[in-house]
Amino acid sequence: MTFADRFAGKTLVVTGAAQGIGRAVALRAAAEGGNVLFVDRADFVGDVASEAGGRGHGFVCDLETYEGAAAAMAEATKRFGGIDILINNVGGAIRMRPYDQFEPRQIEAEIRRSLMPTLWCCHAVLPHFLKSGRGTIVNVSSNATRGIHRVPYSAAKGGVNAITQSLAMEYASRNIRVVATAPGGTDAPPRRMPRNIEGDTPKELEWMSGVVEQVKESSFLKRYGTIEEQSAPILFLASDEASYVTGSVLPVAGGDLG
Incomplete structure (x- = not known):
């Protein structure tokens, strides 16, 4: 279901827009009248953006760096005028294993992947919002702040929740809303860019199966959500319909609050 012209006259920056939830959010926002910068480090993000016609433009950068985040905001302003x-959607567990089995470099990689893009993009967009006197940030967190075999990822997403609440309090007086959703397990098409480029060992696949079982069991509905069930709340929070909502983290996990 789409809502015609809900984002008419608005420019959205959607990160992690090449696949999964980010792709669905970006394409639907464009279908609802928004101009959308599709941001991703995958070089096929431009092909995805082309599906939105003239309302979409792809931009490739590394959001694990501040330079990448700043470049994305500059590109949106240059192309669309502001x-x-x-919508901060970059993130995702790289590995799933008991915490004692993580190597230090793997822990750092999880934090870089699932915390730093949100931290950098929030910082990079604020000057643009402060100049215009308004703005909305929707962070995509996770209900996996409570779960097994993903402690570094859980820590990163706990950080995203803290960013959401602290920024909302700090910038409410400047007409800037900051909100988040906390998705649970989500069914998605096979990834074109793998979450773990090193591949999973047989033991890691076993640990991952344990995560899937735990996620389904923790959900009241005993199932994964769909891409559409995740993108709809994100776009509601991004829209003017949610103008009195700020500082909130909305669980979207079939009843599991994380």
Whole structure:
């Protein structure tokens, strides 16, 4: 279901837009009248953006760096004349294993992947919002702040929740809303860019199966959500319909609050 012209006259920056939840959010926002910068480090993000016609533009950068985040915001302003909404969707567990089995470099990689893009993009977009006198940030967190075999990822997403609440308090007086959703397990098409480029060992696949079982069991509905069930709340929070909502982290996990 789409809502015609819900984002008419608005410019959105959607990160992690090449696949999964980010792709669905970006394409639907464009279908609802928004101009959308599709941001990803995958070089096929431009092909995805082309599906939105003239309302979409792809931009490739590394959001694990501040330079990448700043470049994305500059590109949106240059191409569309400003930024109204930022949707921070980059993240995702690289590995799933008991915490004692993580190597230090793997822990650091999880934090870089699932915390730093949100931290950098929030920082990079604020000057644009402060100049225009308004703005909305929707962070995509996770209900996996409570779960097994993903402690570094859980820590990163706990950080995203803290960013959401602290920024909302700090910038409410400047007409800037900051909100988040906390998705649970989500069914998605096979990834074109793998989450773990090194591949999974047989033991890691076993540990991952344990995560899938735990996620389904923790959900009241005993199933994974769909891409559409995740993108709809994100776009509601991004829209003017949610103008009195800020500082909130909305669980979207079939009843599992994380």
